[in-house]
Amino acid sequence: MSQLDNILRDLVVANRILSNEDVVDAYGHISVRHPDNPKRFFMSRSLAPELVERHDLIEFDQEGQPVNDKRQPYLERFIHAAIFEARPDITAVVHAHAEDTLPFGIVSKPLEPVIHSGSFIGGKVPVWDIRKKFGDTDLLVRNMAQGRDLAKTMAKGNVALMRGHGFASAARSLIEVVRLSVYLPRNARALMRAKQLGGAVKYLSPGEIDARNRGYSPHSPETWRAWEYWANKAGCGHMLTRHGG
Amino acid sequence: MSQLDNILRDLVVANRILSNEDVVDAYGHISVRHPDNPKRFFMSRSLAPELVERHDLIEFDQEGQPVNDKRQPYLERFIHAAIFEARPDITAVVHAHAEDTLPFGIVSKPLEPVIHSGSFIGGKVPVWDIRKKFGDTDLLVRNMAQGRDLAKTMAKGNVALMRGHGFASAARSLIEVVRLSVYLPRNARALMRAKQLGGAVKYLSPGEIDARNRGYSPHSPETWRAWEYWANKAGCGHMLTRHGG
Amino acid sequence: MSQLDNILRDLVVANRILSNEDVVDAYGHISVRHPDNPKRFFMSRSLAPELVERHDLIEFDQEGQPVNDKRQPYLERFIHAAIFEARPDITAVVHAHAEDTLPFGIVSKPLEPVIHSGSFIGGKVPVWDIRKKFGDTDLLVRNMAQGRDLAKTMAKGNVALMRGHGFASAARSLIEVVRLSVYLPRNARALMRAKQLGGAVKYLSPGEIDARNRGYSPHSPETWRAWEYWANKAGCGHMLTRHGG
Amino acid sequence: MSQLDNILRDLVVANRILSNEDVVDAYGHISVRHPDNPKRFFMSRSLAPELVERHDLIEFDQEGQPVNDKRQPYLERFIHAAIFEARPDITAVVHAHAEDTLPFGIVSKPLEPVIHSGSFIGGKVPVWDIRKKFGDTDLLVRNMAQGRDLAKTMAKGNVALMRGHGFASAARSLIEVVRLSVYLPRNARALMRAKQLGGAVKYLSPGEIDARNRGYSPHSPETWRAWEYWANKAGCGHMLTRHGG
Numbered sequence: 001m002s003q004l005d006n007i008l009r010d011l012v013v014a015n016r017i018l019s020n021e022d023v024v025d026a027y028g029h030i031s032v033r034h035p036d037n038p039k040r041f042f043m044s045r046s047l048a049p050e051l052v053e054r055h056d057l058i059e060f061d062q063e064g065q066p067v068n069d070k071r072q073p074y075l076e077r078f079i080h081a082a083i084f085e086a087r088p089d090i091t092a093v094v095h096a097h098a099e100d101t102l103p104f105g106i107v108s109k110p111l112e113p114v115i116h117s118g119s120f121i122g123g124k125v126p127v128w129d130i131r132k133k134f135g136d137t138d139l140l141v142r143n144m145a146q147g148r149d150l151a152k153t154m155a156k157g158n159v160a161l162m163r164g165h166g167f168a169s170a171a172r173s174l175i176e177v178v179r180l181s182v183y184l185p186r187n188a189r190a191l192m193r194a195k196q197l198g199g200a201v202k203y204l205s206p207g208e209i210d211a212r213n214r215g216y217s218p219h220s221p222e223t224w225r226a227w228e229y230w231a232n233k234a235g236c237g238h239m240l241t242r243h244g245g
Numbered sequence: 246m247s248q249l250d251n252i253l254r255d256l257v258v259a260n261r262i263l264s265n266e267d268v269v270d271a272y273g274h275i276s277v278r279h280p281d282n283p284k285r286f287f288m289s290r291s292l293a294p295e296l297v298e299r300h301d302l303i304e305f306d307q308e309g310q311p312v313n314d315k316r317q318p319y320l321e322r323f324i325h326a327a328i329f330e331a332r333p334d335i336t337a338v339v340h341a342h343a344e345d346t347l348p349f350g351i352v353s354k355p356l357e358p359v360i361h362s363g364s365f366i367g368g369k370v371p372v373w374d375i376r377k378k379f380g381d382t383d384l385l386v387r388n389m390a391q392g393r394d395l396a397k398t399m400a401k402g403n404v405a406l407m408r409g410h411g412f413a414s415a416a417r418s419l420i421e422v423v424r425l426s427v428y429l430p431r432n433a434r435a436l437m438r439a440k441q442l443g444g445a446v447k448y449l450s451p452g453e454i455d456a457r458n459r460g461y462s463p464h465s466p467e468t469w470r471a472w473e474y475w476a477n478k479a480g481c482g483h484m485l486t487r488h489g490g
Numbered sequence: 491m492s493q494l495d496n497i498l499r500d501l502v503v504a505n506r507i508l509s510n511e512d513v514v515d516a517y518g519h520i521s522v523r524h525p526d527n528p529k530r531f532f533m534s535r536s537l538a539p540e541l542v543e544r545h546d547l548i549e550f551d552q553e554g555q556p557v558n559d560k561r562q563p564y565l566e567r568f569i570h571a572a573i574f575e576a577r578p579d580i581t582a583v584v585h586a587h588a589e590d591t592l593p594f595g596i597v598s599k600p601l602e603p604v605i606h607s608g609s610f611i612g613g614k615v616p617v618w619d620i621r622k623k624f625g626d627t628d629l630l631v632r633n634m635a636q637g638r639d640l641a642k643t644m645a646k647g648n649v650a651l652m653r654g655h656g657f658a659s660a661a662r663s664l665i666e667v668v669r670l671s672v673y674l675p676r677n678a679r680a681l682m683r684a685k686q687l688g689g690a691v692k693y694l695s696p697g698e699i700d701a702r703n704r705g706y707s708p709h710s711p712e713t714w715r716a717w718e719y720w721a722n723k724a725g726c727g728h729m730l731t732r733h734g735g
Numbered sequence: 736m737s738q739l740d741n742i743l744r745d746l747v748v749a750n751r752i753l754s755n756e757d758v759v760d761a762y763g764h765i766s767v768r769h770p771d772n773p774k775r776f777f778m779s780r781s782l783a784p785e786l787v788e789r790h791d792l793i794e795f796d797q798e799g800q801p802v803n804d805k806r807q808p809y810l811e812r813f814i815h816a817a818i819f820e821a822r823p824d825i826t827a828v829v830h831a832h833a834e835d836t837l838p839f840g841i842v843s844k845p846l847e848p849v850i851h852s853g854s855f856i857g858g859k860v861p862v863w864d865i866r867k868k869f870g871d872t873d874l875l876v877r878n879m880a881q882g883r884d885l886a887k888t889m890a891k892g893n894v895a896l897m898r899g900h901g902f903a904s905a906a907r908s909l910i911e912v913v914r915l916s917v918y919l920p921r922n923a924r925a926l927m928r929a930k931q932l933g934g935a936v937k938y939l940s941p942g943e944i945d946a947r948n949r950g951y952s953p954h955s956p957e958t959w960r961a962w963e964y965w966a967n968k969a970g971c972g973h974m975l976t977r978h979g980g
Contacts (some may be wrong), residue, residue: 026471027362046466048474072466097362099431103438106359106447114841116874116900117762117832129447136452138460139361164449165361186834193838196441196931202841202864204899207871215873221781221807226761229783271716272607291711293719317711342607344676348683351604351692374692381697383705384606409694410606441686516961517852536956538964562956587852589921593928596849596937619937626942628950629851654939655851686931 003035006241007174011042012054013231013239014174018096019050020234021182028096028166031080032174034059041084041093046072063144076140082147083154083170090170092177095141097166100185103192105161111188113204118187119212120171120180121159128153129163139165159184173218175227182230248280251486252419256287257299258476258484259419263341264295265479266427273341273411276325277419279304286329286338291317308389321385327392328399328415335415337422340386342411345430348437350406356433358449363432364457365416365425366404373398374408384410404429418463420472427475493525496731497664501532502544503721503729504664508586509540510724511672518586518656521570522664524549531574531583536562553634566630572637573644573660580660582667585631587656590675593682595651601678603694608677609702610661610670611649618643619653629655649674663708665717672720738770741976742909746777747789748966748974749909753831754785755969756917763831763901766815767909769794776819776828781807798879811875817882818889818905825905827912830876832901835920838927840896846923848939853922854947855906855915856894863888864898874900894919908953910962917965 011032018024026048034040039062044052059067064081066073080093104111104125111125128150130137139162141147150168154160158180159169167184171177194201204212216223224242231237256277263269271293279285284307289297304312309326311318325338349356349370356370373395375382384407386392395413399405403425404414412429416422439446449457461468469487476482501522508514516538524530529552534542549557554571556563570583594601594615601615618640620627629652631637640658644650648670649659657674661667684691694702706713714732721727746767753759761783769775774797779787794802799816801808815828839846839860846860863885865872874897876882885903889895893915894904902919906912929936939947951958959977966972 026474027467046470048470048477050474051477075467097360099434100438102360102435103442106435106439107442107444109442109444114899115832115837119873131450131453136450136456138364138456139449139453140460163447164359164453189834190837190841192438192442193835193927194841197838197842197844197927199842199844202898204874205866205871208866208874208899211871211873215875222762222810225781225783229761229785232783232786271719272712291715293715293722295719296722320712342605344679345683347605347680348687351680351684352687352689354687354689376695376698381695381701383609383701384694384698385705408692409604409698437683437687516964517957536960538960538967540964541967565957587850589924590928592850592925593932596925596929597932597934599932599934621940621943626940626946628854628946629939629943630950653937654849654943682928682932 010174013236014178015049015052016234016236017230023098023181024049024096029074030094033091078144078147079141082151086151092174094169094177094181098185100188101167105163114191117183119209122157126153127161175218255419258481259423260294260297261479261481262475268343268426269294269341274319275339278336323389323392324386327396331396336417337419339414339422339426343430345433346412350408359436362428364454367402371398372406420463500664503726504668505539505542506724506726507720513588513671514539514586519564520584523581568634568637569631572641576641581662582664584659584667584671588675590678591657595653604681607673609699612647616643617651665708745909748971749913750784750787751969751971752965758833758916759784759831764809765829768826813879813882814876817886821886826907827909829904829912829916833920835923836902840898849926852918854944857892861888862896910953
């Protein structure tokens with residue numbers, strides 16, 4: 001298979017994993033940049049991620065418009081277009097409403113990494129409040145101006161919480177953005193429960209966060225192990241584009 | 246199929262979805278107004294919603310009495326009859342005991358929307374305490390007087406909590422009352438956890454709630470996407486009366 | 491089938507329900523009094539409740555000893571023997587470790603009914619601490635003296651918490667002791683979360699608890715509805731000894 | 736089958752149980768000492784425990800190096816090697832990230848046994864912080880020096896928490912280290928929730944912990960009952976090396 005074929009197949013697997021791991025439900029989406037054209041990206045038509053198959057994927061341009069495709073796209077595709085635009089280092093983007101990330105967007109208590117698998121969220125996660133610049137909206141990112149404002153809040157980081165809504169995350173590969181998005185709610189739960197126990201919280205240090213970023217790559221056996229596990233649990237182990245050993 | 250056939254089929258799907266999404270268990274029920282006779286409505290006989298099939302549905306009159314049907318009805322059918330009576334704008338009603346809504350009925354801390362998918366509960370959710378007017382009861386809504394008192398508390402809103410018991414919700418379509426009832430406990434969890442983190446809670450503003458009500462309809466692709474997803478998860482995707490695309 | 495056959499079949503179903511509803515895991519057990527000999531009762535041999543079949547049931551005498559049966563019994567069968575001895579009004583007993591009941595046995599905060607389905611636990615649930623009378627033990631009820639002390643704490647009630655261990659519950663029928671045991675942890679969760687929200691808790695009043703006891707019977711359609719639902723979920727709907735309609 | 740065959744088969748079952756009981760996910764591992772050579776142990780190659788089969792097991796030497804095997808080992812195999820080295824009384828070791836143990840490693844609130852099934856964690860569980868001796872790392876135990884430091888913190892106990900990472904546990908048999916690892920998070924939840932209720936916590940007394948250690952063995956019917964139950968739930972009941980009765 002071509003590189004593009006592999007990436008689109010991985011995108012289907014990623015949709016199923018995010019659904020099975022409760023990161024997305026009927027809502028939430030994941031996209032990947034076109035490997036041959038950095039101004040384009042792929043994402044499903046408007047469909048629950050659990051149900052996405054290869055033929056549901058649509059190609060989008062840099063303004064978040066479908067390329068020669070009349071099917072219904074996700075309303076919030078501008079989150080993806082704006083992050084791909086602002087961040088040439090980024091290959092894959094997730095937007096989701098994972099439940100345990102929500103409290104940190106609703107009150108002013110920063111979400112920070114406290115567990116090693118949460119290190120990839122970086123330091124304090126910024127919170128984007130659509131109301132600040134756009135007033136009373138339905139909270140959805142419905143155009144490029146809103147998407148760009150969100151991307152500005154994310155800045156050089158990997159994730160931004162969206163007040164009363166969810167989060168956007170970004171990484172250099174599909175496998176990494178899935179891992180980040182699965183462990184983000186777990187880190188949130190560990191931090192919430194530690195705070196309930198009381199006393200000073202031991203966050204990961206900047207040095208630890210850096211050491212972890214250096215220690216992992218999208219091609220390491222450790223990263224692949226999780227992808228293979230999640231795909232099997234989600235019933236699409238047969239769609240893996242390579243196998244461990 | 247006729248409009249009535251479609252509606253009754255949707256009512257079966259709605260029963261299965263509410264069960265699969267943990268909104269109801271053996272108890273709790275959902276009803277829909279008769280499309281041709283606004284003084285009548287349909288609801289299952291006394292049966293766990295997960296097990297409801299087309300032939301379990303009973304037609305009820307405006308006093309909550311079965312029409313030419315000897316089978317055992319739900320004891321609390323008066324919740325439905327009274328809300329249909331008080332609210333001509335309403336087409337579908339749910340009564341359920343979803344666990345995470347219960348705390349807000351037990352203590353005086355109002356349940357309010359904090360996440361975008363919770364916007365449809367409106368503003369502060371009123372709490373109906375059967376004890377206030379009817380003294381010591383078994384907490385069940387066993388007659389029209391109790392049902393009407395509950396409907397009065399719900400007033401023009403979409404939902405009322407019932408102290409120590411559960412909630413009643415209402416909407417202009419089956420699909421919307423299901424969505425409202427699924428996201429009500431999620432909004433409750435997000436609010437509970439935000440309060441545990443501490444600090445000021447950012448609720449949805451009235452303008453945001455209005456904007457969301459304007460942005461969605463029972464026929465929009467976004468609303469349908471969730472219905473299709475939930476039906477598939479509940480094992481009744483084959484019963485959908487239309488399909489996305 | 492004879493009455494005894496029906497009761498033993500119901501006992502198998504009850505084992506499976508308690509396991510599927512997370513009331514028991516590998517540990518915990520349920521017993522039923524012999525319908526023809528009030529000094530005898532039936533319970534499984536030492537086996538995880540999920541795996542119990544008809545031929546695993548053993549008859550026990552009033553001292554908790556197997557009658558003509560060499561198979562390994564549960565260590566804590568004395569809980570059952572002692573409650574059957576102390577309470578002629580009781581037909582069925584459960585002992586379990588359901589997780590969300592545990593906190594109320596560990597700290598001095600009484601578990602009380604706050605939701606209508608929790609009414610059957612009565613008022614404040616007493617806590618039995620084996621250490622008080624028996625000093626340092628392995629916390630297991632290993633003889634009749636310990637079982638009788640527990641039964642004394644339960645007194646005329648339906649349930650007693652066991653500090654650092656779990657609970658014992660009792661009712662006039664299998665169907666009722668299962669319902670009580672399934673809703674006990676749910677009531678515990680509702681109360682824990684209400685307390686976390688803060689403010690005065692509205693418990694069920696004594697009059698409400700009484701009204702609920704009057705309103706339900708083991709033979710009512712409402713009681714049966716839950717039994718049928720739980721049995722179906724546990725994969726043993728085909729073993730039901732009667733059917734709704 | 737030989738003793739070694741039985742042990743390796745049990746090790747496969749243990750991998751599946753730990754995964755099904757949410758103690759491990761893609762990460763975490765379990766090992767067993769070689770029955771004929773105390774300087775060797777067995778553990779899977781780098782693979783999610785749910786997927787481990789007999790042919791995935793690798794033999795390791797006392798420095799944590801694979802013996803005549805080129806396949807990718809787990810990075811953190813030094814946890815196992817160092818504990819086997821320090822503790823001749825130990826036959827099996829688990830390392831995992833079970834979510835509800837994490838808060839106790841992040842704040843200074845000791846994890847102690849409060850429920851009878853949690854007694855096997857001993858008294859206050861020590862917390863190992865890799866930063867104390869090794870500075871800013873990626874938190875992984877990547878060499879024998881780190882493994883030995885962790886084993887030193889565990890000392891003569893059965894478990895050590897690892898700050899921001901997870902825990903290591905050890906026991907005299909596979910069946911016991913699995914039980915300990917499954918009940919550790921349950922004990923953590925019971926303690927967290929008891930603390931949220933407020934008031935003095937009644938921990939197990941040292942005498943109770945001792946009494947429980949005396950009361951159980953890897954060969955008792957009660958210990959076996961849980962192993963059989965967990966194996967069945969994990970879909971590998973057919974791999975059990977003996978059967979109850």
